[in-house]
Amino acid sequence: MNANQLRPKEAYNVAIAGATGAVGETFLNILEQRNFPINTLKLYASKRSKGKQVTFKGTTYTIEELTEDSFKDIDIALFSAGGAQSKKYAPFAVKAGAVVVDNSSAFRLDPEVPLVVPEVNPEDVVWHNGIISNPNCTTIIMLVALKPLHDYSRVKQVFVSTYQSASGAGAQAMEELKQQVRDWAAGRDLSVNKFTHQLLYNVIPHIDTFQDNGYTGEEMKMFNETKKILHDDEVRVSATCVRIPVLYSHSESVTVMTEEPISPEKARELFNNAPGLKVNDNPDGCEYPMPLGSQFQDDCYVGRIRENIAAENALNFWISGDQIRKGAALNAIQIAELLVKNAQKANPALKDVSGF
């Protein structure tokens, strides 16, 4: 048994680090919706947000400043305060005995830290040493669809181009796009602060910082995290990650090459039986995944399923998912739920209290 394994309890002491951000707010909504078994709830953010009040299940909570001492008696700490804050404060949460589910990229490629999409590699939650990482949002959305294909015939190569929403850059970035819309409609000059260029009526092929190989950090996350989550060092992902003027949900145009061919019919069947995925593939009825359809949804939507007509053993599909929910907050809470379920297995008398 490793450090900080969750003990079986009827309810847990939960802390959220980064409670006022876009993901933090969604943490609260999802914990409430899914009736996560919470005993006490502590909400942390930076000094700037200290004293702010939020409501959870009818009770008002005051945001406290995240410090080294924030995790006394905490069982589960959900982190979404950025990589620097995770690196600084997660070790204190671990020291205090909590299991950290971290939404940042800080520990994702650490061999001591499991990187988990519950629909893909739930088995990896058991070997943590106090920290479990939540993958990059575009990677999660893609892997929910790749996993059932990979189980049927090994995924060898993936080519993906993304269509990522403004909210992926944070609440203020999304507000910048909305303000550009308002300013354009009013005939005013547009302001650009959060993005590198005007996003309204534009497309920015630049998410995260550029690496020496010409790929961005976001693109390399898809490459590296896919290997780790699928436990397959040979799978290769070449991504082009692109910001577009959409508020919520990331969409992805995916070509996947597998060891054996997978027909569109077989892929549709595999997708239909896969958790976390809804097939939305009726093009004649103008039905296909779109951000306006997938936003605020737990499931990812997959469609445009068809043979790739340029290569053998290659399939094309199009997927859209809410990157704040499935790509971040929901996935992290599903990890916490897995921890709780595994803990409660150790005490069958508690089984019934798990309401999710």
Add this chain to the structure above:
Amino acid sequence: MNANQLRPKEAYNVAIAGATGAVGETFLNILEQRNFPINTLKLYASKRSKGKQVTFKGTTYTIEELTEDSFKDIDIALFSAGGAQSKKYAPFAVKAGAVVVDNSSAFRLDPEVPLVVPEVNPEDVVWHNGIISNPNCTTIIMLVALKPLHDYSRVKQVFVSTYQSASGAGAQAMEELKQQVRDWAAGRDLSVNKFTHQLLYNVIPHIDTFQDNGYTGEEMKMFNETKKILHDDEVRVSATCVRIPVLYSHSESVTVMTEEPISPEKARELFNNAPGLKVNDNPDGCEYPMPLGSQFQDDCYVGRIRENIAAENALNFWISGDQIRKGAALNAIQIAELLVKNAQKANPALKDVSGF
């Protein structure tokens, strides 16, 4: 010598069929900018636009209704009135002795009709029988970049995902997006008529009608037209064509697999020396092709040039081009210019009057 070869003249009688559409208006701008040698100019559109007035080089022209008798004494007829109109009226223009440059998809795959991108296959203008087709806009933009690579090492396979602007669906469709922006800013309900779904804050993976194989007409144009333009039946293009909330310019995320490897450095050199293309590839300075940079420009912009890290002999790049200019009106006029140049070669005394 085939039918309707252009004769050497100092200036030509030009007709535009579809003069009031987005492409038609751009025809006029470009003919004026490039000082195309025009003797008389006739402007045609549907009955609805009859009587409308437009200015060209300071002279007012009245739009006339397109009929079977519209092409008497016309040397060059530029068509951009949709496939049905081209099918109906282009034969009358040919019969009257004109060379038709047709922007619709009506004749593109007809083996009797050359399909020409002047930077790619200028030699094909010579074997026409009265009609030369202008390729699909996304195909043109992609081929301007593929051609220099193909000349260096044969292009075998192409995977492309597009980011296509609203104006590609016509002036009214673009107006629909603008109106959605105004309505959203004013808190009003949004109207949807021209697109299958709301385009503001959305992505629609559906351009043109769906075929039996799950691809759209637009996607199959990229497949079929690339073969014809490159005179290579083995090259295979698998495209996913996507409408996004942008006003002008199409962008494309392209993976190209070649017979021999092409390094990013070599590709950059090839692109730098290619006509119709500007390299815009300084990611550390946040410089890469974007619709707001390529709109209203004659050249296509290429960047994000890098090795594909999922496959051998594969290169990724990102291209953005104004699909109304290079993707339609400019390309058609460049075809007409080629015809004029070839005709004037037959009469060296006229050489100097070609001002472009």
